[in-house]
Amino acid sequence: MSEENELTFEQAMYKLEQIVEKLEDGDVPLEEAIAFYKQGMDLSRLCHQKLKTVEEQLTEILREDGELESFIVQEEE
Template identity: 85%
Template sequence: MSEELTFEEAMDKLEDIVEKLEEGDVPLEKAISIYKQGMDLSRLCHQKLKAVEDQLTQILREDGELESFTVQEEE
């Protein structure tokens, strides 16, 4: 993605893509393109969450309170 999106912007776009695909009235070629965009947005969101998790882990270590911090992923 050429533009840098915030996590919230990426999630909004991802939700729009899911809605379009669930409607099912998108031509196959366009659906594939939309799906690829969704996968890119999903990766971007995951990377942003991982970066936040790494920052929180560092902060908690500096405070000496916890040695590890993990985010429970939704299934």
């Protein structure tokens, strides 16, 4: 998993998409499909963590005076 932690978000998503395509084809032996599924779950977790980190960084903005201020995005209903 240490190699996966060094992946960028885009690299992890690309690998995840490749795994999904292989599993959707259905031509994968069961044992290999399970290994792909586990790897896909690890990649999914990594992507989620990276997105959460970015989201946390974006919740604060720098004001003109250099102070950090919380930033809340109003979601459309």
